[in-house]
Amino acid sequence: MAAIGGTRVNPKKFHKNQIPFYLYLIPIAVFMGLPIVYIINHAFKPMDELFAFPPKFFVSHPSFINFQNLFQAAGTSSIPLSRYVFNSLLVTAAVVFLSVLISTMAAFALSKMHFKLKNTIFEVNNLALMFVATAVTIPRYLTISNLGILDTYLAHILPQVAMPVCLFLIKQFVDGVPNSLIEAAQLEGAGSFTVYRKIIIPLIKPAIATGAILVFQNVWNNIETSSLFTSSEGVRTLAFYMNTLSTAGTVQGQGMAAAAALIMFIPNLLLFVVMQSSVMNTMAHSGLK
Amino acid sequence: MITKRRTPYLFLLPYLVLFTVFIIIPTAMAIGLSFTNYNAVQAPQFVGLTNYINLLTQDTIFLQYVLPNTILFSLVVGPVGYMLAFFLAWSLSQLTKLPRTILALILYSPSMTMGVAMTVMWRVVFLGNQSGIANYVLTQLGIITEPIIWMLNTTYIMPIVIIVALWGSMGVGFLAMLAGLLDVNPELYEAAAIDGVRNRFQEVFYITIPSMKPQMLFGAVMSIVNAFQAGNIGVMLTGSNPTPQYAAQLMTNHIEDYGFTRYEMGYAAAVSVGLLALIYAFSFVARMLFAEKD
Numbered sequence: 293m294a295a296i297g298g299t300r301v302n303p304k305k306f307h308k309n310q311i312p313f314y315l316y317l318i319p320i321a322v323f324m325g326l327p328i329v330y331i332i333n334h335a336f337k338p339m340d341e342l343f344a345f346p347p348k349f350f351v352s353h354p355s356f357i358n359f360q361n362l363f364q365a366a367g368t369s370s371i372p373l374s375r376y377v378f379n380s381l382l383v384t385a386a387v388v389f390l391s392v393l394i395s396t397m398a399a400f401a402l403s404k405m406h407f408k409l410k411n412t413i414f415e416v417n418n419l420a421l422m423f424v425a426t427a428v429t430i431p432r433y434l435t436i437s438n439l440g441i442l443d444t445y446l447a448h449i450l451p452q453v454a455m456p457v458c459l460f461l462i463k464q465f466v467d468g469v470p471n472s473l474i475e476a477a478q479l480e481g482a483g484s485f486t487v488y489r490k491i492i493i494p495l496i497k498p499a500i501a502t503g504a505i506l507v508f509q510n511v512w513n514n515i516e517t518s519s520l521f522t523s524s525e526g527v528r529t530l531a532f533y534m535n536t537l538s539t540a541g542t543v544q545g546q547g548m549a550a551a552a553a554l555i556m557f558i559p560n561l562l563l564f565v566v567m568q569s570s571v572m573n574t575m576a577h578s579g580l581k
Numbered sequence: 582m583i584t585k586r587r588t589p590y591l592f593l594l595p596y597l598v599l600f601t602v603f604i605i606i607p608t609a610m611a612i613g614l615s616f617t618n619y620n621a622v623q624a625p626q627f628v629g630l631t632n633y634i635n636l637l638t639q640d641t642i643f644l645q646y647v648l649p650n651t652i653l654f655s656l657v658v659g660p661v662g663y664m665l666a667f668f669l670a671w672s673l674s675q676l677t678k679l680p681r682t683i684l685a686l687i688l689y690s691p692s693m694t695m696g697v698a699m700t701v702m703w704r705v706v707f708l709g710n711q712s713g714i715a716n717y718v719l720t721q722l723g724i725i726t727e728p729i730i731w732m733l734n735t736t737y738i739m740p741i742v743i744i745v746a747l748w749g750s751m752g753v754g755f756l757a758m759l760a761g762l763l764d765v766n767p768e769l770y771e772a773a774a775i776d777g778v779r780n781r782f783q784e785v786f787y788i789t790i791p792s793m794k795p796q797m798l799f800g801a802v803m804s805i806v807n808a809f810q811a812g813n814i815g816v817m818l819t820g821s822n823p824t825p826q827y828a829a830q831l832m833t834n835h836i837e838d839y840g841f842t843r844y845e846m847g848y849a850a851a852v853s854v855g856l857l858a859l860i861y862a863f864s865f866v867a868r869m870l871f872a873e874k875d
Contacts, residue, residue: 296782301674302771313672317684320669324748325687327694330702349714375832400598405589413593418802420604422860423611423808426836427853430608430621433746435602454599457803461757464795468764498760508751509693552696560693561686568682 303324319455325453328557335554336360342547361544371525373533380512383448387511388504391452395459395503400492402459403466404474405484416464421456436521447521448529452511458503465499466492472557489498501567508563514558531556615850625847632851643852646827647835650739651809651856654831655863657743659808662750663801670755671785675763685759691749703745703818707731732819735828742829749814752807754800761796765789790830794871801867809860812837833854 303310329349334342336354366373388527401407402414432451441447469492477487493500534552537545615632617625640840669688673681692706692716716728731737765788772787790797812833816822822838823830830838831851840849 301765301767303675303677306677310676313675314680317669317672317676321684321687324691327702328687328690334702336602368617390872394595394599397592401589401592405592407589409590413597416605417600418864419857419861420600420608421863422806423608423857424833424836424853426833426840427611427850428604428607429840431607431614432603434606439602450599451603451738454596456600456604457753459596459754460802461799462848464799465760467795468761484592488592499757501784502753502756502760505756511663561690562758564686564689564693565682568685569678 301310331553331557332470332551334550337547337550338472339544339547343372345393352568358442358544362537362548362551362555365548368526375526376528376530376533379445379448380525383445383496383529384508384511386445386449387452388507389516391455391458393455393505394499395462396496396500397488398459399463399466399496400488403463404469404492414415417456421460429516433520442520443522443524443527445527448511448514448517448527451517451521452507452514455510458507461506462496462499462503465496469495503568505564509560512559595743599690612854614847615854617847619846619850620844621846624845628847632848633855635848636851636855639771642823642827642830643835647830647832650827650830651832651859653748654739654743654829655805655808658746658750658811659804659863662747662808663754663804666746666751666755666800667758668684669751670759670762671789674758685756688751689756690838692752706805707741707818709733711815715777717863733825735826736813738824738828742818745818746808746811746812749806750804752803754803757796757803758800761793765792765845791821798867798871801871802864805867808859809863832859 298328333349333351336356337348337351338353338355338357341351341353343350363373402410436442436447438450441450473491473495474487477491482490513531514529515532515535518528522528534556535549537552585865594712604797614625616627616629617632617765618628619625620864651868673685673688676684681798708714708716709732711720711728713728713731715731716725718726719725731741769788769792770784773784778784778787810833812831815829815831815833816823816837819825819829822842824834833856836856839845
């Protein structure tokens with residue numbers, strides 16, 4: 293392959309010319325990856341190591357005591373842990389699916405169709421993503437309360453589905469889909485919906501994967517919808533529950549916080565690996581520019 | 582191109598409904614509040630532009646610390662974080678699939694663990710006594726004899742906050758750029774090599790970046806937004822809002838300070854609108870750079 297300096301984008305095989313990249317990527321990765329290593333190690337530290345002096349980075353006598361404390365504390369609460377897990381899974385799955393669906397549809401319209409308000413809508417969307425969420429907290433609470441969905445699953449799901457960042461991201465990728473492909477399909481009689489399903493969706497899978505990671509993370513780790521828009525424990529999420537346990541202020545709290553951090557972190561990690569390896573990498577070079 | 586009249590609105594409808602109800606209406610209400618005195622209990626009182634005038638003339642903390650801090654922080658973290666994200670994404674794109682996925686995961690992980698890792702790890706690193714990792718290492722190396730109280734020392738707070746912010750800046754922009762890089766048609770590179778592109782620099786500037794302008798723009802806007810909206814790093818590390826002597830006080834902290842500590846919601850809303858204006862102005866520069874010329 294004729295490529296400059298013997299390396300190329302997305303190579304199929306290892307080549308010695310890739311070594312320089314590893315020489316700086318690995319040290320950077322070690323620095324960036326420290327928190328993961330720390331979170332994993334910390335979760336398994338027994339009490340004496342958690343408060344050891346000098347502080348220890350790695351665990352020397354791993355134990356499950358933090359997890360035991362966590363599950364014990366969970367066992368004494370009136371709502372079983374499985375309920376929080378179920379709530380989180382339901383809310384997260386619903387938001388990720390709906391969000392990706394409506395964002396891709398809207399992105400298709402904003403990128404590839406001509407209509408009057410096109411630029412205005414895109415501009416308003418971008419302005420919305422630049423506005424800090426903090427200032428909107430109270431007005432949002434009022435809106436949700438007026439809709440009468442406080443304390444229901446809908447209070448978790450509906451406010452999070454429309455996500456300006458996700459639309460912006462996906463729209464940027466739809467921009468890269470060549471118009472010629474769409475025109476060719478239309479000449480053959482394909483309607484807008486067919487174009488969306490058969491051309492846009494397959495070609496923007498990397499964007500869908502990225503968007504899904506983004507939405508998942510936001511929703512899975514969100515404690516705000518639970519603390520602000522719900523009042524009964526039965527509809528609250530795992531992230532919220534873990535947070536209440538670990539901020540209880542006890543000595544065991546720090547250990548439980550470490551265990552909870554690991555438990556909440558793992559699903560993020562799994563989703564990232566699945567999305568990156570199955571969608572991103574196989575879709576490389578799909579853009580027939 | 583699709584020109585039927587109703588079709589675009591059909592595709593946009595679900596998004597627009599939810600976007601309007603949960604984002605536009607609350608945001609419009611918040612902007613409306615910026616023209617009022619509102620303490621979250623009594624009904625808002627209309628005061629016209631008073632909040633904005635106070636912000637620009639009376640609020641010495643804002644003018645003396647918050648605004649300069651925010652601009653300094655954003656001018657460092659925005660561009661440096663962005664270039665770093667592009668450079669690392671580009672480096673990753675030169676690797677084979679498995680190591681790329683693993684390294685991408687690790688580089689992205691700070692964005693996943695941000696809240697968690699901050700409390701669990703960075704506070705231990707920068708603990709103000711001998712048991713803090715930074716102090717321990719520096720003492721062992723003989724650089725310091727007394728532990729530094731990092732989070733109370735105004736000289737160190739801002740640099741530490743910037744380092745932690747850069748460390749966490751491989752976010753969704755980084756992922757989008759990585760996906761964009763992998764999506765560039767490889768034939769372009771071959772054609773470029775034949776046309777006399779000699780080195781990596783030329784390749785990146787003449788082929789790679791122009792072929793992924795939409796993703797570059799997305800990454801740039803996200804870097805700007807994230808830099809200006811950052812705020813919880815200083816608060817989480819020092820454990821207080823305001824941060825000691827306002828050393829790392831950023832606009833979002835100022836908003837939270839007024840909104841949720843002093844319950845001056847109207848004023849907090851005015852600061853939010855000011856922040857929006859700043860972000861919009863800076864993102865305009867990014868859009869000039871990566872505008873599609875078609």
